[in-house]
Amino acid sequence: MTTTWVKSDRQKEREKLLKAQGRRSLSAATISTVVVVGLVVFGLLASPGWPRVRETFFSWDALVTALPDVLRGFLLNVGIFLIAEPIILVLGLGVALLRGLRSPVFFPLRALAALYTDVFRGIPVILLVYLVGFGVPALQLQGVPNDPVVLGTIALILSYTSFVAEVFRSGIDSIHPSQKAAARSLGLSHGKTMRYVVVPQAVRRVVPPLLNDFASLQKDTALVAMLGPLEALRQAQIHAAESFNYTPYVTAALLFVALTVPMARFTDHLAARAARQRGGAT
C-alpha cells in the first residue's frame, strides 16, 4: 500500500500565511534600503562642500588621465603579490610545523620560530619596509640585492609569514588529538602523521582566514611605494601632485577593490564547496 500526501487544509492555511509574511519582509527590506541609501546620498549632495569634493576626488577627466599610469603601476603590485604569496605560504607552514616539533633536539629551532613570530607580528609593516629597504643596502654587503622592489617584497614576506604561520598553527592545533592517535596507532611517524593526516585537514580549515590575509597583503603591496618603485600608489601620488586633484588615489583604490572583491567571492565559493563535500554533515 502506498500512502500519497494530500495537503491538509491546515497546511494550506499555513503556507498562505508564510507567503504573506514573505511578501511583507521583502517590502520592508526594500523600503528600508531605499530610505537608508536616499538619506546617505541626500546628506552627501546637500553638504556645502560637495561640489568641491566631487571635483577633487571624483573627477572623470582626472581619472581618465591617471588611469593608464596607475594601471601600469598596479601591475607591479600584482606582480609583488603573486611572487610574495606562494613564498609566504610555504615559509608560514614551515614555521608552524617547526613550532609543533616536540623532540628536545629541535629546541633551538622551536624557540627561533616562536621568537620570529613574536617579533615580526609586532613590527608595523611600514617600519619593516623601511628597515629592510633602507637598512639592508646600508650594510653594503656583497651579493645582497639592493633593488627596492625586491627588498620591499622581502619585508612583506617577513611580516606576513609570521601571521600566516600563526594561522597554520591554529589550524593544526584545531585537529582533534584522536586523529593523531589514529594515525600513530597505524604506525605512522610524527612526520608522516602531520603530512598525510593533520596538515591536509588543517589547511582546508584555514583557507578562509588565509584568504583574508591575502587580501590584506594585496593592499599592503602599496607600502613598497615608500621605497620608490612606481607602483599604483606612487603613480597616483605623482598624478595628484601634478594636478592638485585626488582622483588618482580613488582610481588606485578602485583597482585594489576590483582585485579583492573577486577573491572574497572565491573564498565564499570554496567554503560552500567544502560544505557540500562534507555532505552537509559536520
Next chain:
Amino acid sequence: MTLLTIDGVWKRYGEHDVLKGVDLTVDTHEVVCLIGASGSGKSTLLRCVNLLETVDDGAILLDDVEITDVRTDPDDVRKRIGIVFQAYNLFPHMTVLDNITLAPRKVHGVGRAQAEEQARELLTRFGLETKARDYPDRLSGGQQQRVAIIRAIATQPRLLLLDEVTSALDPTLVNEVLGVIRELKESGMTMILATHEMGFARDIADTVCFLADGVLLERGHPDQIFGAPQHPRTREFLSRT
C-alpha cells in the same frame, strides 16, 4: 604460545591511579574480553598496550620482547598492533580506500596497486565493496566502524585491540560490527576487546577479565565468569547489566 604479557602495569593521571598493577597474558589466537564499569581502566589498558599511553610502572612484552622499554621505537611496535577506537577516528579528508591503504603504503612500503587490491578484497569480505570511493561521513556509524576495523587489520597486525567499538552505535548497527569481529576470530586473529556487550563477550571470548578501579579482580572462562562469578564485585556488576 604467549603473544602478549602484561606485567604489573601501573598508570596514574595526576593523583588518580587508573591501573593498579594489572597482570595479563594473551596467547596467539586467543580472544580476551575486558569487562567492567566505565572508568575501570579498560580503555587505558588498551592504550598502554598500543603505547598511546606510557606506563608509569610494570612492563608489557610482545613476542617476549619488552615494548615498554624506553629504547623501543613505538612506531615499530604499532606496526604489529592494530587498534580500533570507539569513535572510529577515520580520516575525514580521505576516501574509504585511502583510509585503508594509508598505512600499508606509507608505513609498510606496499605499492598502491597492491594495497588497493588488498583493501578491496577486505571491503568485499565485509560487504562494503561499493563504499570504496566514498568519504567516511557519507557512511552510517556501523559502516564507518567496519571500515575502521578493516583499516586496522589491513597491515596484518599480530594483535588487534578493540576499544568499545560498538558503544557509539545504535542497537541495529551493533550486530553488523559484531559480525565482523566474529569473522576475525574465526580467521584466527588474536584480539583484546573492551566491551559493554555482555552477551557478545560470553559468546566470543576465550577469556573474560573483570576490571574494577584499575584492578583485574577476576579472570576466567566466560561460562565461569558469567555463570559462577567468584568475586562479589563481579557478581554485583553482572547483576546490574
